Amino acid sequence: MAKRDPLFTAHRLARSLGAVAILLALLGLGNILFATYKYEQYLGLLSTATSDQTSPSVMEDFPLTNLRELTGRAEQNFRRIKVRLDFYAFVASGGKVLVGAGLVMAVVAILAWIGVFGDEANLPLRQEGFRS
Numbered sequence: 001m002a003k004r005d006p007l008f009t010a011h012r013l014a015r016s017l018g019a020v021a022i023l024l025a026l027l028g029l030g031n032i033l034f035a036t037y038k039y040e041q042y043l044g045l046l047s048t049a050t051s052d053q054t055s056p057s058v059m060e061d062f063p064l065t066n067l068r069e070l071t072g073r074a075e076q077n078f079r080r081i082k083v084r085l086d087f088y089a090f091v092a093s094g095g096k097v098l099v100g101a102g103l104v105m106a107v108v109a110i111l112a113w114i115g116v117f118g119d120e121a122n123l124p125l126r127q128e129g130f131r132s
Contacts, residue, residue: 010112017109021102028098035092039085046081 010115014109014113017105017112021105021109023102024098024105025102028095028100028102031095031098032092035088035095039088039092042081042084042088046078046085
């Protein structure tokens with residue numbers, strides 16, 4: 001006959017889910033904050049890169065022979081900054097997904113804590129003699 005194991009109580013399940021929910025939410029919030037900070041930094045770099053590229057002072061400082069090389073480097077820098085902006089936008093969206101998963105898990109943990117999923121008889125049972 002199967003015997004109830006005290007490790008599988010609803011409150012332990014709720015505490016475990018709650019801890020994972022908090023961890024996911026904090027990790028997601030950290031991703032969002034860091035990605036937003038870096039995105040703003042690279043957005044500032046992008047605005048200075050585009051303004052430097054078109055300013056007349058830059059054109060006066062370099063002879064016409066180096067103008068093509070300067071434009072090529074500016075394009076490379078512009079593309080690099082755009083790639084990094086896209087990356088940090090992706091990191092921020094991943095952070096939002098983690099926060100959402102943490103919130104869903106927190107709701108499940110609260111429901112398990114108040115006993116919505118039923119009594120302990122509905123939780124998994126361990127067979128007698130099985131040890132982990």
